[in-house]
Amino acid sequence: xxxxxxxxxxxxxxxxxxxxxxxxxxxxxxxxxxxxxxxxxxxxxxxxxxxxxxxxxxxxxxxxxxxxxxxxxxxxxxxxxxxxxxxxxxxxxxxxxxxxxxxxxxxxxxxxxxxxxxxxxxxxxxxxxxxxxxxxxxxxxx
Amino acid sequence: xxxxxxxxxxxxxxxxxxxxxxxxxxxxxxxxxxxxxxxxxxxxxxxxxxxxxxxxxxxxxxxxxxxxxxxxxxxxxxxxxxxxxxxxxxxxxxxxxxxxxxxxxxxxxxxxxxxxxxxxxxxxxxxxxxxxxxxxxxxxxx
DNA sequence: AAAAAAGTCTATCCTTTTTATAGAGTTTAT
DNA sequence: ATAAACTCTATAAAAAGGATAGACTTTTTT
Numbered sequence: 603x604x605x606x607x608x609x610x611x612x613x614x615x616x617x618x619x620x621x622x623x624x625x626x627x628x629x630x631x632x633x634x635x636x637x638x639x640x641x642x643x644x645x646x647x648x649x650x651x652x653x654x655x656x657x658x659x660x661x662x663x664x665x666x667x668x669x670x671x672x673x674x675x676x677x678x679x680x681x682x683x684x685x686x687x688x689x690x691x692x693x694x695x696x697x698x699x700x701x702x703x704x705x706x707x708x709x710x711x712x713x714x715x716x717x718x719x720x721x722x723x724x725x726x727x728x729x730x731x732x733x734x735x736x737x738x739x740x741x742x743x744x
Numbered sequence: 745x746x747x748x749x750x751x752x753x754x755x756x757x758x759x760x761x762x763x764x765x766x767x768x769x770x771x772x773x774x775x776x777x778x779x780x781x782x783x784x785x786x787x788x789x790x791x792x793x794x795x796x797x798x799x800x801x802x803x804x805x806x807x808x809x810x811x812x813x814x815x816x817x818x819x820x821x822x823x824x825x826x827x828x829x830x831x832x833x834x835x836x837x838x839x840x841x842x843x844x845x846x847x848x849x850x851x852x853x854x855x856x857x858x859x860x861x862x863x864x865x866x867x868x869x870x871x872x873x874x875x876x877x878x879x880x881x882x883x884x885x886x
Numbered sequence: 887a888a889a890a891a892a893g894t895c896t897a898t899c900c901t902t903t904t905t906a907t908a909g910a911g912t913t914t915a916t
Numbered sequence: 917a918t919a920a921a922c923t924c925t926a927t928a929a930a931a932a933g934g935a936t937a938g939a940c941t942t943t944t945t946t
Contacts, residue, residue, distance in 0.1 A: 604832045613846040636846045661943025662891045690746045704755040704778045712878030723865040736854030784906050803914025804920045
């Protein structure tokens with residue numbers, strides 16, 4: 603299951619993308635619209651900013667905005683950023699690999715084998731589907 | 745990511761299946777063989793017993809043993825039992841569904857749509873692969 | 887220059903879940 | 917009777933998740 607953090611990030615990004623034509627969007631607007639605690643959302647948007655996905659503008663008329671086109675943001679990127687590994691086991695994770703401490707040889711572990719298949723099937727979708735693919739409203743500017 | 749509990753459960757089940765011809769297996773043997781805390785493993789095996797997957801025998805010569813053939817135990821069953829939902833979002837879970845609190849209408853939510861596809865791809869594997877499929881050693885008795 | 891609006895950043899806190907341990911209790915083979 | 921093993925309940929330590937507070941900085945407006 604994805605953490606709340608990642609779930610909130612997706613909803614916030616959707617809101618930012620669908621309103622990209624309105625300039626910077628207030629955290630408070632997103633929080634209200636998507637029913638998320640405003641302070642918690644602050645942390646999340648900051649992480650997305652530090653990762654180069656969002657930009658922000660301070661002062662009056664400020665807010666957050668996308669730095670990249672939605673179609674350039676794969677869903678897998680967001681999950682890895684906020685949740686870490688996408689794989690079900692550390693020993694089959696591509697980006698957060700850790701050696702299995704419960705089996706003698708990963709090379710002949712049937713569990714490793716099956717979970718690699720699950721990982722591949724999952725990534726096939728999450729690496730190819732982008733923020734653009736989960737938008738409801740189409741904004742011409744993007 | 746699967747919890748340690750589920751990971752340990754898989755390794756314990758593998759050990760039980762691969763040694764099914766030896767009669768009841770001691771918790772301590774599994775714990776030692778798979779490098780798992782014996783007391784933690786106790787709880788896990790008990791859960792598996794209460795779910796009807798394992799049987800146990802008390803007293804000298806006792807231990808745990810499989811109640812069903814490995815090919816009758818889908819991996820998804822174990823995950824659901826110990827970890828709960830397999831889906832990445834509560835709003836796309838078949839067995840642990842919860843309404844999405846961040847979007848207006850799940851029916852037109854793009855995120856819901858993509859995550860349903862991930863769920864289907866994952867379940868296609870985890871519902872069809874069984875304990876038998878992750879064994880290294882083949883035990884004729886099974 | 888001052889005030890107001892808005893995001894930034896750090897620190898802290900509370901709760902829940904996860905992981906792990908302890909120990910008394912019960913059952914069974916010998 | 918005894919020792920071997922699982923059972924069960926309670927507890928605790930650690931990590932993660934979720935949330936809050938408040939001082940700080942930047943920018944716009946007046």
